[in-house]
Amino acid sequence: MSKTITDVVCPFCGTLCDDLIVTTDDEGKKILGVDNACAIGAEKFIHSSDHSHRVTRPRKMQEDGSFKEITYEEAIEHTAKILVNAKKPLMYGWSSTSCEADSVGHEIAELCGGIVDNTAAVCHGTTLIAVQNVGIPSCTLGEVKNRADRIIFWGCNPAHAHPRHMSRYSIFPRGYFTGKGAKQRKIIVVDPRPTDTTNLADIHLQVEQGYDYELLQALRAAIRGEPLAGDVIAGVPKETVYEAVDVLKSGRFGVIFFGMGVTQSLGKDHNIDAAICLTKDLNDYTKFSIVAMRGHYNVTGSGQVLGWQYGFPYSVDLSRGFARYNPGETGSIEVLKRQEADAIFVLGSDPGAHFPMRCVKEISRLPSVAIDPHITPTTEICDVHVPVAFVGVEVGGNCYRMDNVPIEARKVVEPPEGMMTDQQFLSAVLERVKELKAN
Amino acid sequence: MSEYIIKNGTVYDPKTEVKGEVKDICIKDGKIVDKVSSKAKSIDAKGKTVMAGAVEIHAHVAGPKVNEGRNYRPEDKLFTYQPGGKNTRMAGGFSIPTTFKTGYEYAKMGYTTVMEAAMPPLYARHVHEEIKDTPIIDEGAFPVFGNNWFVFEYLKNNEMDNVMAYISWLLKTTKGYAIKIVNPGGSEAWGWGENCTTIHDPVPYFDITPAEIMKGLLTANEKMGLPHSIHVHTNNLGNPGNYKDTLDTFKLAQGVKPNNKFGREQVFHHTHVQFHSYGGDSWANFESKAKEVMDYVNSNKNMTIDLGCVTLDETTTMTADGPFEHHLTTLNHLKWANVDVELETSSGIVPYIYDPKIKVCAIQWAIGLELALYSKDPMRTFITTDHPNAGPFTRYPRIFKWLMSDKSRQEMLKGFKNSDKVMAATTLGSLDREINFYELAQMTRAGPAKALGLTDMCGGLAPGMDADVVIYDINEGKIKDPEEIEKAFSAATHVFKAGTLVVDNGEIISNGNKRTFWVDAKVPTNTQVERDVQMKFLKYYSVNLNNYEVSDHYVANPYVIEVEN
Numbered sequence A: 001m002s003k004t005i006t007d008v009v010c011p012f013c014g015t016l017c018d019d020l021i022v023t024t025d026d027e028g029k030k031i032l033g034v035d036n037a038c039a040i041g042a043e044k045f046i047h048s049s050d051h052s053h054r055v056t057r058p059r060k061m062q063e064d065g066s067f068k069e070i071t072y073e074e075a076i077e078h079t080a081k082i083l084v085n086a087k088k089p090l091m092y093g094w095s096s097t098s099c100e101a102d103s104v105g106h107e108i109a110e111l112c113g114g115i116v117d118n119t120a121a122v123c124h125g126t127t128l129i130a131v132q133n134v135g136i137p138s139c140t141l142g143e144v145k146n147r148a149d150r151i152i153f154w155g156c157n158p159a160h161a162h163p164r165h166m167s168r169y170s171i172f173p174r175g176y177f178t179g180k181g182a183k184q185r186k187i188i189v190v191d192p193r194p195t196d197t198t199n200l201a202d203i204h205l206q207v208e209q210g211y212d213y214e215l216l217q218a219l220r221a222a223i224r225g226e227p228l229a230g231d232v233i234a235g236v237p238k239e240t241v242y243e244a245v246d247v248l249k250s251g252r253f254g255v256i257f258f259g260m261g262v263t264q265s266l267g268k269d270h271n272i273d274a275a276i277c278l279t280k281d282l283n284d285y286t287k288f289s290i291v292a293m294r295g296h297y298n299v300t301g302s303g304q305v306l307g308w309q310y311g312f313p314y315s316v317d318l319s320r321g322f323a324r325y326n327p328g329e330t331g332s333i334e335v336l337k338r339q340e341a342d343a344i345f346v347l348g349s350d351p352g353a354h355f356p357m358r359c360v361k362e363i364s365r366l367p368s369v370a371i372d373p374h375i376t377p378t379t380e381i382c383d384v385h386v387p388v389a390f391v392g393v394e395v396g397g398n399c400y401r402m403d404n405v406p407i408e409a410r411k412v413v414e415p416p417e418g419m420m421t422d423q424q425f426l427s428a429v430l431e432r433v434k435e436l437k438a439n
Numbered sequence B: 001m002s003e004y005i006i007k008n009g010t011v012y013d014p015k016t017e018v019k020g021e022v023k024d025i026c027i028k029d030g031k032i033v034d035k036v037s038s039k040a041k042s043i044d045a046k047g048k049t050v051m052a053g054a055v056e057i058h059a060h061v062a063g064p065k066v067n068e069g070r071n072y073r074p075e076d077k078l079f080t081y082q083p084g085g086k087n088t089r090m091a092g093g094f095s096i097p098t099t100f101k102t103g104y105e106y107a108k109m110g111y112t113t114v115m116e117a118a119m120p121p122l123y124a125r126h127v128h129e130e131i132k133d134t135p136i137i138d139e140g141a142f143p144v145f146g147n148n149w150f151v152f153e154y155l156k157n158n159e160m161d162n163v164m165a166y167i168s169w170l171l172k173t174t175k176g177y178a179i180k181i182v183n184p185g186g187s188e189a190w191g192w193g194e195n196c197t198t199i200h201d202p203v204p205y206f207d208i209t210p211a212e213i214m215k216g217l218l219t220a221n222e223k224m225g226l227p228h229s230i231h232v233h234t235n236n237l238g239n240p241g242n243y244k245d246t247l248d249t250f251k252l253a254q255g256v257k258p259n260n261k262f263g264r265e266q267v268f269h270h271t272h273v274q275f276h277s278y279g280g281d282s283w284a285n286f287e288s289k290a291k292e293v294m295d296y297v298n299s300n301k302n303m304t305i306d307l308g309c310v311t312l313d314e315t316t317t318m319t320a321d322g323p324f325e326h327h328l329t330t331l332n333h334l335k336w337a338n339v340d341v342e343l344e345t346s347s348g349i350v351p352y353i354y355d356p357k358i359k360v361c362a363i364q365w366a367i368g369l370e371l372a373l374y375s376k377d378p379m380r381t382f383i384t385t386d387h388p389n390a391g392p393f394t395r396y397p398r399i400f401k402w403l404m405s406d407k408s409r410q411e412m413l414k415g416f417k418n419s420d421k422v423m424a425a426t427t428l429g430s431l432d433r434e435i436n437f438y439e440l441a442q443m444t445r446a447g448p449a450k451a452l453g454l455t456d457m458c459g460g461l462a463p464g465m466d467a468d469v470v471i472y473d474i475n476e477g478k479i480k481d482p483e484e485i486e487k488a489f490s491a492a493t494h495v496f497k498a499g500t501l502v503v504d505n506g507e508i509i510s511n512g513n514k515r516t517f518w519v520d521a522k523v524p525t526n527t528q529v530e531r532d533v534q535m536k537f538l539k540y541y542s543v544n545l546n547n548y549e550v551s552d553h554y555v556a557n558p559y560v561i562e563v564e565n
Ligand code: SF4
Pocket: A010, A011, A012, A013, A014, A015, A016, A017, A036, A037, A038, A039, A040, A041, A042, A162, A163, A164, A165
């Protein structure tokens, strides 16, 4: 016998698919199968359910670099102490966990004068800055499904990074005004290389690496009917640029989806400024929106909770007793490079795998703790690793999709016996921090 | 729970018709009572003003728009941050304060109940997450219905039972309080970059008009007997000459009688009427039509309004009226955010600087005040700024000052750069009426509470009601300088929320026990609507039906108002 759980939310990428069907054994302990998910999403569920490779109790690094098991109480004490003793602890991650956990973490950071930062620091932080510069005309993904007849993918490769995005929302679905599905849509992909996504494009704008800004501004000029100088613009033949412009202007509802190929390449937030302004300009002719392809399944939610609690979406410095935000100064990378943090707390991300080497070295030098269901490059360099239940698999909680739509993730199986959830662990740390502060 | 007696304060309470009498107010177990025992803590309010906690009928304080406003305007935090304290979290922001600051600031002014004015159903969980993080004040949220595809289809086919079943379902699913209508049809049209600028413009592809949408929802609301009436922001907001559309909208409610068990007497509430009372046909000959609008309101007792007063600040506009925000960004060229929400609504955000040097802004300022001063019934005219659209709610005490002091208004009028033009386009200069404390209590307490169907619960000091009580250090008979009004109403000396002392000597001392109000309106089982909901989720929504409902644990301390009909 087995049990079937429907409407399961996938805690992997920002597409946040919520139509998965998970089959478990009778006791709700083991996952037997996952339907509807893409390969990456399914793997996440199946993998978590195989407890043999998982650490189920906190571990502390020894002098010789090996790890020794400790109790959760000891891990709580360690975490509370390093945070309370630090002047400016960096509390990073918050993107692969629930908003409920984020919220408890923020309260700890507030008491300890920490810096709270999420993975936007290394992916869409530039987007958030651009939005602060020029705004953002956007829409929900269901609007795309129901109305869109023009889709641009810029600097992203959903075929690999967000595998079900195209079938659920952007290219293939048939919606209210889009009964013919993909036949009704024209697809433009901007990428320096051919990819599995460019294969689906009606027009592939093969922009020269690092010239996104130029191409974006050329499109803006062409849309206004300004002449373009030169036969090749940013690596793209002028005729192709004009052809793209005709496609964009002749649609009834268009969307630009963009990813790290344009947020982290030369130009950074200026690229996104230009992409947003292009979207805004197009609204003088037709209807257009722009949506960031957020990576971690709840990085968007971290920005939301930070927003309503402090008014800033990432890189929030609470060390002075009030919230400051100055990306480039208060961001994790900069703080680590300047050796300004005196303790590291990581939850819901893997900076050990994603940060520049200099920052990773700094993490390994400082008093630290990493909270993560897995063993990761980060947990391997932190003093203490606290394993926790998988959010979205072993415990529920609220998450925000890339279009800011909140979806409550479900619990489908029990975590390994005695395992804490990150919210439980954080709540215990918060209690302990309050006690230590009171003395 | 503890007992309190507030002694010798000058009490203004329209609910019990107490008009500035010296009186004791007793509190026990969270309620107002006739008497307390000798153990009751006594607070001396001699020479001070005592009122019920104020009730906010329309503000944008929680949810996706508000939060986008916060996150995309770091500049709004400049010079505003306050560190946390023993009972408070750190708090910042001016026009779009953080949730903590929202709770503290309302409480400090003596506001204890606040309605979030526009909740997109798909984002309802977000709204409730923020409400949960907003301390002290009771809150409810109005889901938007005026551009909803279910509503369009049922109304087009004259299926009133289905409309009601759907309303009931959506209120329950989103934990919503009332039927909000924003730019009916126009926000759907905005899906194609279009708009409905009169109430008879057909909605593209849906074969229905804004007038039909409003009339249909009004009828459903009364048939269902909901606590609040429909709550409307009509078409053509913010444009010269729009007062005609406003009057056309008002007329939809003409002669309709209220049906409910909550003591509500109106069938129609129109919000931020200031933005809808414009004459002229361009910004050049833009003028006030406050008198024309209020003449209608005064003679039709089945409707209520709130003002939407401009406070002449730099603020952040945000509304489910997507096309309006696009229009605004083309006027002021400031950063524009927009979110169209599948099957439900659109919305937009643009920062705005109401500059007193600009003629139009000064005229808008005058119109908001004129509406109040022309009102013959303060029980049907409520003070708002449509926070943060016409200004932040933290400016209420300044508006009270303007309404209560002709002198302060005259000074403003004379001080404008375009003083002559402003006076020519408005009648404010000739209105010497001064709102008194009793009328203020009607416009901020008893009136909005009654309109919301909460007249037996809050906004008054009758025994049995929630003990939301405020003491202000001001004496109506002894005001020498209008500035005293603004100062006193900015910082209540004491605030009780349901019997808990939350503000003492102007300081937050407790986070109270905030509640979330929502309405559970019972209707007969309707399999047709159940099937339609399933079908639309399957085909057109981007989330599954089973992931749409706001589960109970996201609703902070729920207080469910059940409606049987
Ligand atoms: S596309 Fe993303 S959210 Fe959807 S199943 Fe795949 S990994 Fe999960």
